[in-house]
Amino acid sequence: MFLDRVKVNLRAGDGGNGASTFRREAHVPRGGPDGGDGGRGSSIYFRVDAGQTTLRDFQYKHHFRAPAGGQGQRARRHGAAGDDLILDVPPGTAVYDDATGELIADLVAMGQSAMAARGGRGGLGNVHFATSTHQAPRHAQKGEPGEERWVRLELRLIADIGLVGLPNAGKSTLLAALTAATPKIADYPFTTLEPNLGVMDLSGEGGIDADFRRPSLADLPGLIEGASAGAGLGHAFLRHVERTRVLVQVVDGSGRDPNWDFEVIRDELRAHDPALLNKPMLVAFNKIDLPVAAEAWPAFAKARKRDGLRTVAIAASTGVGIDAFRAAIADLLPTSGELDAPPEPSGVVVHRLDASPDRVTVLQESENVYRVVGRMIERIASQTNFEVEESAERFQRDLERLGADAALRRAGIQPGDTVLVGSVELEWQAEAWSARR
Ligand SMILES: Nc1nc2c(ncn2[C@@H]2O[C@H](COP(=O)(O)OP(=O)(O)OP(=O)(O)O)[C@@H](O)[C@H]2O)c(=O)[nH]1
Numbered sequence: 001m002f003l004d005r006v007k008v009n010l011r012a013g014d015g016g017n018g019a020s021t022f023r024r025e026a027h028v029p030r031g032g033p034d035g036g037d038g039g040r041g042s043s044i045y046f047r048v049d050a051g052q053t054t055l056r057d058f059q060y061k062h063h064f065r066a067p068a069g070g071q072g073q074r075a076r077r078h079g080a081a082g083d084d085l086i087l088d089v090p091p092g093t094a095v096y097d098d099a100t101g102e103l104i105a106d107l108v109a110m111g112q113s114a115m116a117a118r119g120g121r122g123g124l125g126n127v128h129f130a131t132s133t134h135q136a137p138r139h140a141q142k143g144e145p146g147e148e149r150w151v152r153l154e155l156r157l158i159a160d161i162g163l164v165g166l167p168n169a170g171k172s173t174l175l176a177a178l179t180a181a182t183p184k185i186a187d188y189p190f191t192t193l194e195p196n197l198g199v200m201d202l203s204g205e206g207g208i209d210a211d212f213r214r215p216s217l218a219d220l221p222g223l224i225e226g227a228s229a230g231a232g233l234g235h236a237f238l239r240h241v242e243r244t245r246v247l248v249q250v251v252d253g254s255g256r257d258p259n260w261d262f263e264v265i266r267d268e269l270r271a272h273d274p275a276l277l278n279k280p281m282l283v284a285f286n287k288i289d290l291p292v293a294a295e296a297w298p299a300f301a302k303a304r305k306r307d308g309l310r311t312v313a314i315a316a317s318t319g320v321g322i323d324a325f326r327a328a329i330a331d332l333l334p335t336s337g338e339l340d341a342p343p344e345p346s347g348v349v350v351h352r353l354d355a356s357p358d359r360v361t362v363l364q365e366s367e368n369v370y371r372v373v374g375r376m377i378e379r380i381a382s383q384t385n386f387e388v389e390e391s392a393e394r395f396q397r398d399l400e401r402l403g404a405d406a407a408l409r410r411a412g413i414q415p416g417d418t419v420l421v422g423s424v425e426l427e428w429q430a431e432a433w434s435a436r437r
């Protein structure tokens with residue numbers, strides 16, 4: 001089954017812990033601190049791979065974990081940074097934060113990539129914490145946890161030209177006639193279940209007017225009446241039409257009522273998004289090799305002329321009218337410069353940074369439980385090893401420095417109450433802190 005929407009869980013790598021070690025030298029009983037820093041945890045990126053057209057890679061695997069950074073070592077040796085994890089997606093993939101619905105990135109251009117989960121920073125080794133008055137610090141930072149989130153991937157195929165029409169109209173046959181693609185073709189409806197892409201070569205006859213544009217062409221599964229409301233394979237495929245530059249409506253000229261067929265598809269396009277009808281459009285009246293079609297053609301052509309639409313009669317299976325079709329497409333397509341740019345240059349959305357990461361807020365969760373919220377303080381908490389007294393004391397000073405201490409007192413905290421910071425749980429003792437398991 002064609003997969004164009006999926007939810008995946010990302011867990012970037014934790015930063016490595018900083019080391020707390022001391023120099024060992026032959027004649028010095030206890031040398032200075034020499035603990036190196038932890039390495040950065042791996043981040044997770046999505047990257048556009050032109051070779052893909054579906055999100056099939058994510059069909060069965062929904063959890064992705066990137067490796068942690070290496071631990072800091074003695075002798076100031078830093079832990080190794082993890083290799084980033086890169087997940088390939090087809091062009092046209094939008095990445096959303098599942099919890100907030102925020103668009104993280106809209107990946108349209110070849111090779112474009114965006115970070116979706118940031119690896120944790122490595123902790124600093126104790127070598128950084130020596131001062132003139134405190135020359136043998138045991139304090140070293142733990143690595144920052146890697147970011148974890150659920151993201152939703154949504155694919156909107158990007159093709160210059162989209163072929164739409166009722167099932168069995170001959171869309172796949174037309175794609176095969178115009179490109180090197182070899183889609184499945186059969187005389188029953190709903191043969192095509194996944195979009196097929198091909199690339200058209202307009203240079204054709206060459207000569208002075210050689211055309212070097214190479215537009216991509218998408219053959220979409222057949223649409224039926226009610227598709228815009230989800231009937232048939234409905235919605236999913238109409239979404240892919242959104243990003244095409246030129247729409248080609250393929251009509252089976254040998255059908256019972258080609259005019260009616262034409263209107264059905266038009267109504268569905270309009271119901272999905274009225275803006276679709278503003279795209280340059282070409283109507284291909286197919287199967288003109290069949291006598292019934294040849295008979296119906298003049299009236300059909302006249303009606304489209306009244307609508308102000310361009311029409312060509314073709315027989316996709318025999319090649320009749322294909323040159324006229326190419327010429328019409330060449331006319332409707334934008335210039336090659338515009339073709340090189342993504343259809344909707346929405347680009348990558350860059351994360352906005354919080355205005356004040358060091359702001360803290362205190363929330364009372366229940367009678368004896370308070371929560372301290374704030375990006376900076378939560379990060380510091382996650383990087384503190386409360387087993388080391390010196391580190392716990394340092395954390396207490398950070399709470400004071402960031403105003404959390406005062407805010408907790410204002411909120412009425414009592415000794416023995418619980419304070420939560422991120423995933424850390426502490427007991428308030430007015431003077432010192434102790435970690436709770
Ligand atoms: N006589 C004739 N038959 C054609 C022509 N084009 C397509 N056909 C036939 O029409 C049938 C349907 O063609 P497809 O290309 O599979 O149609 P489709 O629009 O892709 O259909 P779905 O994938 O089901 O939406 C096949 O049997 C084709 O051989 C044509 O120009 N002339």
Ligand SMILES: [Mg+2]
Nearest residue numbers: 171172191192
């Ligand atoms: Mg088909």
